[in-house]
Amino acid sequence: xxxxxxxxxxSSQLEPEQIAQAxxxxxxxxxxxxxxxxxxxxxxxxxxxxxxxMLQQTQVDRVLPKYQQFLTxxxxxxxxxxxxxxDVINVWVPLGYNMRAVRLQSIARQVxxxxxxxxxxxxxxxxKLKGVGRYTAGAIACFAYRRQVATVDTNIRxxxxxxxxxxxxxxxxxxxxxxxxxAEQVLPSGEAYNWNQALMDMGATICPSNNPKCGxxxxxxxxxxxxxxxxxxxxxxxxxxxxxxxxxxxxxxxQSQPFTSTxxxxxxxxxxxxxxxxxxxxxxxxxxxxxxxxEYSDADRPWLQRLVSGLAKDGLIDATEEGVRLP
DNA sequence: AATACGGGGTC
DNA sequence: GACCCAGTATT
Numbered sequence: 502x503x504x505x506x507x508x509x510x511x512s513s514q515l516e517p518e519q520i521a522q523a524x525x526x527x528x529x530x531x532x533x534x535x536x537x538x539x540x541x542x543x544x545x546x547x548x549x550x551x552x553x554x555m556l557q558q559t560q561v562d563r564v565l566p567k568y569q570q571f572l573t574x575x576x577x578x579x580x581x582x583x584x585x586x587x588d589v590i591n592v593w594v595p596l597g598y599n600m601r602a603v604r605l606q607s608i609a610r611q612v613x614x615x616x617x618x619x620x621x622x623x624x625x626x627x628x629k630l631k632g633v634g635r636y637t638a639g640a641i642a643c644f645a646y647r648r649q650v651a652t653v654d655t656n657i658r659x660x661x662x663x664x665x666x667x668x669x670x671x672x673x674x675x676x677x678x679x680x681x682x683x684a685e686q687v688l689p690s691g692e693a694y695n696w697n698q699a700l701m702d703m704g705a706t707i708c709p710s711n712n713p714k715c716g717x718x719x720x721x722x723x724x725x726x727x728x729x730x731x732x733x734x735x736x737x738x739x740x741x742x743x744x745x746x747x748x749x750x751x752x753x754x755x756q757s758q759p760f761t762s763t764x765x766x767x768x769x770x771x772x773x774x775x776x777x778x779x780x781x782x783x784x785x786x787x788x789x790x791x792x793x794x795x796e797y798s799d800a801d802r803p804w805l806q807r808l809v810s811g812l813a814k815d816g817l818i819d820a821t822e823e824g825v826r827l828p
Numbered sequence: 829a830a831t832a833c834g835g836g837g838t839c
Numbered sequence: 840g841a842c843c844c845a846g847t848a849t850t
Contacts, residue, residue, distance in 0.1 A: 556845035563836070564845085597834025604847090634847045654845045701845060710843065711839085760835095769834055815833090831850080838843080 515665060515686070523664050523723040524689045524696070530719040531699030536561070536706075539568060541698065546620040546645035547578045553637045553644075554605045559596055561705065567596055578618060582609040587827035590817065591776050599772055603816040603828075604632030622646040635681070640697070649693040651684035653677070656704025657697065661687065663708060663726035668735075767793055767808055772817055775827050783824035 535541075538561065540552035551571055555564045574592050575581040581589070586606055593602035608630045612620055620641065621627050627638035639652025653661075658680050662669055665687060675683060689696050707714050715736065721727050730736055760766055770793040778784060790797040790805050797805075813820040819828040 553845070558834085558844055558846055560837080560844050595835060597836080598846090600833070600847090632847065636846060640845070652845095655843090656845065697845095705845085765833060765835095772834095829850100832848090833846105836844100839841095 519723055519725075520665070520687055523720055524687070524692075526720050526723055527664075527699050527703065528689065528692060528695055531695055531702060534702070534706075535698065536702055539565070540644070544645070546622075546641065547581075548572060549645040550578075550608070550620055550641055551605065553640050554601050554608075554632065555596060557601060557637070558598060563596065567593075578609050578612060578620070581606055582613045585780075585828075586816070587780065590772065590827055594773070594776065597769075599769075599817055600815050601632065607631055607816075608633065620645065622648065624648075624650060635677075643693050643697055647694055649688070649691065651681060651688050651693070652697055653681050653684050654701065657684065657700045659710060660700050660704045660708050663713075664720060664724045667725040667729050764808065764811075768812060768817075770794075771808065771812060771825075772827075775818060775825060778826060781826065783821070783826045785824040789825065 540549055543549065552564065552568055555568060555571070571592055574588070575584060584606070586603060589602045589606045590599060593599055596602075611630060612618060616626075621630075622642060622645070624635070624638040624642050627633050627641055628635065633641070636652055636654045639650050640654075642648040642650050643652060659669070661680065661684060662675070665683070666675075703720075707718050715721065715724075715727055715730070718724065718727065771789065774789065774792055775784065784792075786802070786805055786809065789809075790801060794801065809818065809820050809825055812818040813825075816828060818825050
């Protein structure tokens with residue numbers, strides 16, 4: 502049996518003392534410095550669900566105003582389930598990833614019919630909801646129901662990597678499954694809520710992807726990445742991290758297409774245009790085409806048709822012979 | 829494993 | 840302009 506440490510699971514390379522120290526330091530920092538966020542002030546699982554869907558790929562500062570507006574428009578799960586989908590899509594602007602609005606409402610409807618209006622409290626059940634993946638399921642279980650579960654988003658992934666493993670290396674990144682298992686290993690007993698929130702605060706403030714503020718980090722004495730960079734005189738960290746990332750380059754090679762010529766851009770334009778229509782009003786494709794693309798011609802008709810079909814399939818628009826509108 | 833899916837902020 | 844962001848579903 503080969504016991505070479507190189508082949509040993511990550512967890513066995515961890516020193517219990519380092520874990521304990523990092524836990525104490527991070528939880529202590531969070532107790533004093535945590536951000537005051539509205540979804541941390543509520544215990545309403547519905548409000549937390551709304552916040553988690555909005556926060557997918559979207560920064561806190563952009564979610565804050567919309568979170569309040571959304572809950573004013575749809576104060577309860579039942580009110581969201583009953584609303585016209587067009588209303589939900591309208592309130593969603595300008596968060597982007599508009600399918601999230603449709604999925605959030607479909608979650609509300611599914612919970613009303615299949616769970617008697619109570620949002621599930623286990624990861625297994627939460628994962629059955631369309632639009633809820635492993636991160637969001639873990640977040641709701643933990644933040645709404647105080648379940649002692651690990652959950653990994655991009656912040657948590659990066660912070661755990663740096664604290665317990667070291668500076669990111671392009672070739673040695675853990676898979677999602679490995680990182681989740683790792684997160685479970687270092688979850689402090691009984692502190693899942695504070696720990697997960699603390700990791701995200703750390704990732705958003707002290708330890709972002711670029712230009713981490715190692716100089717003011719409370720984990721200097723326990724962080725593997727900090728020790729690495731100190732030993733090799735790699736500070737200032739921002740430069741080093743940038744160079745490491747540069748070595749990893751190989752993405753960005755083919756995406757030279759301007760955003761305003763992408764499918765994604767025109768989908769957004771269509772939905773945005775339909776938002777300005779009054780209820781029930783439809784727009785024909787011949788009218789729609791020139792409105793979203795100035796140089797639109799008859800030759801573009803199949804392209805537009807394909808775009809519209811895709812949007813309809815995603816539940817973002819209602820398309821008939823008469824034209825299109827929000828659903 | 830790669831790609832589609834928005835939009836706004838940052839350097 | 841490239842990169843980033845409290846991800847998920849699909850291929």
